[in-house]
Amino acid sequence: MDRNSDLLTAGAAAACSVPCNLCGSTHVRQVADRDRHGDPLRTVMCVECGLVWTDPRPDEAANRKFYAHDYRVRYKAAASPKLKHALRETRRAIARFRRVEPFLRAGARVLDVGAGAGFFPFVLQSRGFDARGIEPNQGFCAWGCEVLGVQVASGFLQDFDFVDEPFDLITLNHVLEHLPDPGAALGILRGWLKPEGLLVVEVPDVESDWHAPDKRFHIGHLYNFNRENLVRMALTVGLAAQDILIQPDTRHINVVFKRVAPEQPGIDRRLPANALHVEATLRRHTRLRHYASPVPHLRTLRKLAGYVGERFAVAGIPSARAVVEREVRKAFA
Ligand SMILES: [Zn+2]
Numbered sequence: 001m002d003r004n005s006d007l008l009t010a011g012a013a014a015a016c017s018v019p020c021n022l023c024g025s026t027h028v029r030q031v032a033d034r035d036r037h038g039d040p041l042r043t044v045m046c047v048e049c050g051l052v053w054t055d056p057r058p059d060e061a062a063n064r065k066f067y068a069h070d071y072r073v074r075y076k077a078a079a080s081p082k083l084k085h086a087l088r089e090t091r092r093a094i095a096r097f098r099r100v101e102p103f104l105r106a107g108a109r110v111l112d113v114g115a116g117a118g119f120f121p122f123v124l125q126s127r128g129f130d131a132r133g134i135e136p137n138q139g140f141c142a143w144g145c146e147v148l149g150v151q152v153a154s155g156f157l158q159d160f161d162f163v164d165e166p167f168d169l170i171t172l173n174h175v176l177e178h179l180p181d182p183g184a185a186l187g188i189l190r191g192w193l194k195p196e197g198l199l200v201v202e203v204p205d206v207e208s209d210w211h212a213p214d215k216r217f218h219i220g221h222l223y224n225f226n227r228e229n230l231v232r233m234a235l236t237v238g239l240a241a242q243d244i245l246i247q248p249d250t251r252h253i254n255v256v257f258k259r260v261a262p263e264q265p266g267i268d269r270r271l272p273a274n275a276l277h278v279e280a281t282l283r284r285h286t287r288l289r290h291y292a293s294p295v296p297h298l299r300t301l302r303k304l305a306g307y308v309g310e311r312f313a314v315a316g317i318p319s320a321r322a323v324v325e326r327e328v329r330k331a332f333a
Contacts, residue, residue, distance in 0.1 A: 050278035052224035086320035114175035118144025
């Protein structure tokens with residue numbers, strides 16, 4: 001049964017426990033009552049701006065379950081990463097580097113927030129940039145420091161203050177959607193940028209059809225953006241979009257923001273036309289349409305080809321560190 005689509009069609013006003021993080025409204029519609037695993041997770045959409053969030057917030061027990069599960073698995077992988085994981089992460093880091101390279105001046109000072117085991121700072125460092133990361137997972141940090149030789153400090157955003165040592169570039173790759181107050185987080189990061197400094201944010205697009213409609217929502221993702229409300233949220237704290245890239249297939253939204261004046265006079269936080277657009281997109285993307293489209297088959301093929309390619313690519317390589325070094329050498333030969 002397509003529960004989430006049924007809920008959307010009902011379209012009734014609903015209550016929320018957290019006001020909209022962009023416009024402050026409490027006028028919402030419920031858009032889902034299950035997460036991608038079929039577990040209860042209530043998701044609402046602001047009818048004033050189209051921002052989508054988990055409401056009520058997952059309780060402590062649910063949060064612990066999530067972090068104990070997903071993050072323990074990832075922690076183990078990072079404490080002694082499999083070669084194929086090191087390969088995948090390095091390739092992603094190189095792709096991220098290609099994206100930001102045109103915006104970087106020589107020797108730029110860069111911070112990666114949610115840096116994981118430090119693959120992205122490693123690639124930057126290998127290209128002569130002054131890069132570091134912050135990351136809540138201690139296992140990732142330790143591995144990055146010891147094996148990759150990069151500076152990845154352990155902690156959450158609120159544990160740090162870089163106001164007095166600002167950056168040319170800060171990156172936030174699939175992090176913002178996990179934060180309980182993304183608007184405030186963007187404001188903090190703006191304060192850590194040099195004048196005219198850049199912030200690069202990548203998040204999933206709530207409008208993407210890459211996942212089946214019942215696989216859309218995830219307990220770790222407290223917020224679900226689309227391009228319009230992400231760009232507007234950043235503008236409210238003094239970050240203006242300079243360049244917007246929609247990643248092929250996944251449709252992840254990748255935006256290069258530039259630090260501008262903190263107060264944008266007369267800015268309208270409401271985007272009612274966008275809310276209608278988001279709602280229509282969610283409603284249109286039914287399970288029937290999804291499985292009748294080429295998208296799920298393309299995803300499966302892409303995954304299979306990826307696994308096979310990765311096995312060949314790491315055959316005979318002695319260590320994760322050697323995998324990382326070889327990929328970087330090949331990429332910049
Ligand atoms: Zn709103």
